[in-house]
Amino acid sequence: MWRKSNESTNQGGECVEVAAPSDAIGVRDSKDPEGGHLALAPERFAALVQRIKRLP
Template identity: 70%
Template sequence: MSPVWRKSRKSTNQGGACVEVAAISDSIGVRDSKNPGNGHLTLTAEQFAALLQRVKDGI
């Protein structure tokens, strides 16, 4: 079954700087929404949580 990719509700189309995420087995996939065919990063749940925290902290 193909993963269901989701974009944040807070995402806008201004500038095209959006990412999509999907549950992939026991991991989280992250990809560029404007180039979805270019592959994705695969992160553990812990890595994804750390990434989100860094984004929230502005790092």
């Protein structure tokens, strides 16, 4: 099941969706759900989230 942030709107912008179908975390562009996705190991996904939180 793909999930999008509650902060996301349908008015464009830059949003991603995430899912955890198995032992990986899927990340895809919410504006192009058929365009494929990245599959990250849970520890890599956690590291990505921490880096994003540190962005200005």
